[in-house]
Amino acid sequence: EPEVTQTPSHQVTQMGQEVILRCVPISNHLYFYWYRQILGQKVEFLVSFYNNEISEKSEIFDDQFSVERPDGSNFTLKIRSTKLEDSAMYFCASSDRLTQYFGPGTRLTVL
Amino acid sequence: GNSVTQMEGPVTLSEEAFLTINCTYTATGYPSLFWYVQYPGEGLQLLLKATKADDKGSNKGFEATYRKETTSFHLEKGSVQVSDSAVYFCALLNTGGFKTIFGAGTRLFVKA
Numbered sequence: 001e002p003e004v005t006q007t008p009s010h011q012v013t014q015m016g017q018e019v020i021l022r023c024v025p026i027s028n029h030l031y032f033y034w035y036r037q038i039l040g041q042k043v044e045f046l047v048s049f050y051n052n053e054i055s056e057k058s059e060i061f062d063d064q065f066s067v068e069r070p071d072g073s074n075f076t077l078k079i080r081s082t083k084l085e086d087s088a089m090y091f092c093a094s095s096d097r098l099t100q101y102f103g104p105g106t107r108l109t110v111l
Numbered sequence: 112g113n114s115v116t117q118m119e120g121p122v123t124l125s126e127e128a129f130l131t132i133n134c135t136y137t138a139t140g141y142p143s144l145f146w147y148v149q150y151p152g153e154g155l156q157l158l159l160k161a162t163k164a165d166d167k168g169s170n171k172g173f174e175a176t177y178r179k180e181t182t183s184f185h186l187e188k189g190s191v192q193v194s195d196s197a198v199y200f201c202a203l204l205n206t207g208g209f210k211t212i213f214g215a216g217t218r219l220f221v222k223a
Binding site for chain 2: 006031033035041042043044045048050055056058091093098099100101102103104105
């Protein structure tokens, strides 16, 4: 069964550094998303992406965040200058418009 | 706005007990409803879904029925196993929407 994959599974970085989280969505899906889950809290929507542009974004998704689909298979989330409060599990998802399928997540730890 | 409310946990049950996790929602339009499960140290897995009123989603012995009149989508299982221990998230995706709205999650512990 096709699935969403994410790399790395765990990323540790120093505050102020840039990080790029990578995702490979399900191949025939056209809608892509990033969510995050701070430890023990709700899963929160960050951004959705369709037709090479952002469809919707939350207030969390400020100028420090950006997304890109650099080629036909990858979908990336970049955080330009990480803060301590960016420490969370980041989930990528893709959909066929009816159901979103989530990847296993990348745990980001900012020190 | 759209929101999902689910019962607080943790819920602790003995093996073979009956499980109910309550979920209610607020939405404009006609959302699709989902239950996702997160096993310890893992990501979110789709457990079941229902796309319209009176639909019943089912998978791995779990069931939930989309009740428009009560705006609910309660998760049930007749006989839980230790391996069902996880966090369960109720969620909705509104018609034409781009984001899934999640409930806070309910942690389930099943004792042998």
